Amino acid sequence: MIPELGHFALVMALVLALVQAVVPLVGASRNNPSMMAVARPAAQGQFVFVVFAFACLTWAFINSDFSVRLAAVNSNSDTPLMYKITGVWGNHEGSLLLWAMSLSLWTVAVSVFSRSVPQPFLARVIGVLGCVSVGFIAFMLVTSNPFDRLLPGAAEGRDLNPLLQDPGMIIHPPLLYMGYVGFSVAFAFAIAALLTGRLDAAWARWSRPWTIAAWVFLTAGIMVGSAWAYYELGWGGWWFWDPVENASFMPWLLGTALIHSLAVTEKRGAFRSWTVLLAIGAFSLSLLGTFLVRSGVITSVHAFATDPARGMFILGLLVLVIGVSLLLYAWRAPRLTGGGSFGLVSRETTLLGNNVLLAVVSASVLLGTLYPLFLDALNMGKISVGPPYFEAVFVPLMTPVVVLMMFAPFLRWKNDKVDAVARRLAPAGVASILIGVGGAFAIGHPTWRTMLGLTLAAWVVLASFQLLASRLRERAGATMSSRLSTIPAAWWGMWTAHFGIGIFIIGVTLVSSIDANLDLRMKEGDRADFAGYSFNFKGVERIAGPNYDASRATIELSKDGKLVDLLTPEKRVYRAMGMPMTEASLNIGPFRDIYASLGEQLPEGDWIVSLHRKPFISWIWAGCILMALGGIFAAADRRYRRLAERSAPKGAAQQAI
Numbered sequence: 001m002i003p004e005l006g007h008f009a010l011v012m013a014l015v016l017a018l019v020q021a022v023v024p025l026v027g028a029s030r031n032n033p034s035m036m037a038v039a040r041p042a043a044q045g046q047f048v049f050v051v052f053a054f055a056c057l058t059w060a061f062i063n064s065d066f067s068v069r070l071a072a073v074n075s076n077s078d079t080p081l082m083y084k085i086t087g088v089w090g091n092h093e094g095s096l097l098l099w100a101m102s103l104s105l106w107t108v109a110v111s112v113f114s115r116s117v118p119q120p121f122l123a124r125v126i127g128v129l130g131c132v133s134v135g136f137i138a139f140m141l142v143t144s145n146p147f148d149r150l151l152p153g154a155a156e157g158r159d160l161n162p163l164l165q166d167p168g169m170i171i172h173p174p175l176l177y178m179g180y181v182g183f184s185v186a187f188a189f190a191i192a193a194l195l196t197g198r199l200d201a202a203w204a205r206w207s208r209p210w211t212i213a214a215w216v217f218l219t220a221g222i223m224v225g226s227a228w229a230y231y232e233l234g235w236g237g238w239w240f241w242d243p244v245e246n247a248s249f250m251p252w253l254l255g256t257a258l259i260h261s262l263a264v265t266e267k268r269g270a271f272r273s274w275t276v277l278l279a280i281g282a283f284s285l286s287l288l289g290t291f292l293v294r295s296g297v298i299t300s301v302h303a304f305a306t307d308p309a310r311g312m313f314i315l316g317l318l319v320l321v322i323g324v325s326l327l328l329y330a331w332r333a334p335r336l337t338g339g340g341s342f343g344l345v346s347r348e349t350t351l352l353g354n355n356v357l358l359a360v361v362s363a364s365v366l367l368g369t370l371y372p373l374f375l376d377a378l379n380m381g382k383i384s385v386g387p388p389y390f391e392a393v394f395v396p397l398m399t400p401v402v403v404l405m406m407f408a409p410f411l412r413w414k415n416d417k418v419d420a421v422a423r424r425l426a427p428a429g430v431a432s433i434l435i436g437v438g439g440a441f442a443i444g445h446p447t448w449r450t451m452l453g454l455t456l457a458a459w460v461v462l463a464s465f466q467l468l469a470s471r472l473r474e475r476a477g478a479t480m481s482s483r484l485s486t487i488p489a490a491w492w493g494m495w496t497a498h499f500g501i502g503i504f505i506i507g508v509t510l511v512s513s514i515d516a517n518l519d520l521r522m523k524e525g526d527r528a529d530f531a532g533y534s535f536n537f538k539g540v541e542r543i544a545g546p547n548y549d550a551s552r553a554t555i556e557l558s559k560d561g562k563l564v565d566l567l568t569p570e571k572r573v574y575r576a577m578g579m580p581m582t583e584a585s586l587n588i589g590p591f592r593d594i595y596a597s598l599g600e601q602l603p604e605g606d607w608i609v610s611l612h613r614k615p616f617i618s619w620i621w622a623g624c625i626l627m628a629l630g631g632i633f634a635a636a637d638r639r640y641r642r643l644a645e646r647s648a649p650k651g652a653a654q655q656a657i
Helices: 003-029 039-060 069-074 081-087 094-112 119-143 168-196 201-234 241-270 272-295 308-335 345-378 387-410 418-442 448-473 480-485 489-514 619-636
Strands: 516-522 526-528 533-544 549-557 562-567 570-574 581-585 585-587 592-601 605-613
Touching: 003 039, 003 119, 039 069, 039 081, 039 094, 039 119, 039 516, 039 619, 069 094, 069 201, 081 168, 094 119, 094 168, 094 345, 094 619, 119 308, 168 201, 168 241, 168 272, 168 308, 201 272, 201 619, 241 272, 241 345, 272 308, 272 345, 272 562, 345 387, 387 418, 387 448, 387 489, 418 448, 448 480, 448 489, 516 526, 526 605, 533 592, 533 605, 549 592, 549 605, 562 585, 562 592, 581 592
Parallel strands: none
Antiparallel strands: 516 605, 526 533, 533 549, 549 562, 549 570, 570 581, 585 592, 592 605
C-alpha cells in the first residue's frame, strides 16, 4: 500500500508541476497578480508530494519490501541500515527521484527567500523551474517508475552494488545533485530575464547567490567523489577523467565562469549576453551529465541505466532546453544595448579572458568525452580518450587562468595602467618563479610540469597574502580586529576560494610528481622497507561482516623503530552478489598518506600487498574545502540579504520589452 501511495504522490507532484509551469507564466504575461500568486503554493505543494514519495521509497528499502522491484534489485535483508538508505538513490530510478526532490527543494528555497524579487519576475523564474520539473517527473512516471512491483515479490534482494556500500556514497550523490540541479535556478533566472528583457544589475544580484550556492554543492560533491575513489578503488588514484567525472567537471567550469560574469554584470552592467549564455550552458551540461549516466552510452561505476529509450527521452529534453533557450536568446539579443565600457587593462578584461578560457577548457573536455561516443555511434570504431589527451589540453589552458586569476583583484574596474600593476605584482611573480624552480630541484623532480605547478601555486599563495596585506593597509589607523571585521564577506569569499586553489595546485603537483608505490608478496612475519617506513606483515584473519566475509591483514607501520600505526586492509566478498572488493587502509598525515591495499592470495599462501606513499594528497581536498568555504562566505554577503532592491548603475538597466 505504501508504494502505491508513493506512486500517487508522484502523480500529484506532476499535476502541481504542470500548474507551476503554466499558470504563473501565463499570469506574468497578462500581468495578473492572482495567477502569478499561484507560483509559491504550487511549488511548495509539489515539494511536499515529492518528499512524501521519496519517504515511501525509503520505507520500502528500510523494511526490505522486495515486492518493490527497486528494493529487490538494490537491497538485501542483511544490508546495513545506512546502505539500505543509500540504496534508495544508488540506482537509476531512485537517483531520478533524488534529482526531482533536489529540484523541488531549490524551487521552494527560491519561493521563500526571493521575496524582494518583483512578482512578475519571480513568477517566471518559478514557472521555468516548473517546466524542468514536469520533464523529469514525467520521465520517471513514463520510463522509470521507482515504485514498480514484482509479483510475486522476491524472497530476498540482490543487495546494493558493493562499490556503493561506503559512507562517502551517503553524501556524494546528494551533494552532486544539489549542485547539478542548482544550476537550474541560474538557468531559470536567465530565462526570466530574457522573457522580461530585464538583464540588469538587479537581475545579476538576484541570481548570483543561488549560482554560488549551486557551485558550492557541486564543488563539495566532486571533492567527496574524488576522495571516495581514492580510498575505495584500491590503488590510490583520485581523478580518472572518467566520462561521468567529466560530466560533473564541465558544469563546474562553466559555473565558475558564470559566478565571475555575474559579478561584472552586477558591478558594471557588462557581460550581460555572455552571462545569459553561461547560465544556459551550465545547466545544459548538467543535463548532459544526466544523459551520460542514464542512457547506457558509457560504461562507468556511475552509470545505472542501459535502456536506450530512457537516454532518448533525456536527450530530447536536453535538445528542447538548449533549442528553446537559444531561440529566446536570439530573439532578445538584438534588443540588448551594450553594458559598461572598459579598457584593455582592467579588471573586466582579465575576468573576460578567464571566462573565455574556462569555456574553452569545458569545450575541450566535452570533445574528449563525446568524441569516442560519436565514433561508436557512426560505426567508425571504438577508441578511448584518456588522461594523456585531457592533461595535454588542460594544463596549457588552465595555466593562464591561474595567472590571470590573481591579476584581477589588483586591477581597477574600467581602466588601469600596466606599469602600476606590474610594479605591484613583480615581487610576487619573481618569488614564485624562484620557489617553483628551486622547489622542483629540492624534491628531486626538476621536470617542467613540476616547476610549472609549484610556480603557479606559489603565485596564487603569495599574491593572495599580498592582496590581504594591501586590503588591511587601507585602514592603517584602525585596530587589526576592526580592519578585519570591516572587510565584506564577499571579499573574504573571493580570497578564501582563490587561496584554496593555490593549496589544491600544491597537492596535485606534488602527488603527481613524487608519489611512490611498491607491489610485493608478503606472508606472516615478512618485513618490507618503503618510503622511509617499515612494514611488518603480522598475518591475515578471517572476519564476518554484516553482509560480507573478509580477509583482514594486519600490518605494523613503523618509523625509526617506533610504531606509527596498524594498517588493516581487507579483501571482502559480498555474500549476496559474490563480488570481491578491496578495502584499503590509510595512515593519514598533513604532508603524506601511507596507503596499503590487500590483493589476491597466491597458491603458496603469500598475499599480494600494494603500498603507496601519497605526498600532500590531503591538500587536494583541503583546497576544495577552502573553495567551498569561499563560496559560502560570498553567498552570505549582506548585500544579498537586503530586502530592498537597489537601483542599477547607470547604463546597466534594460527596459522590459
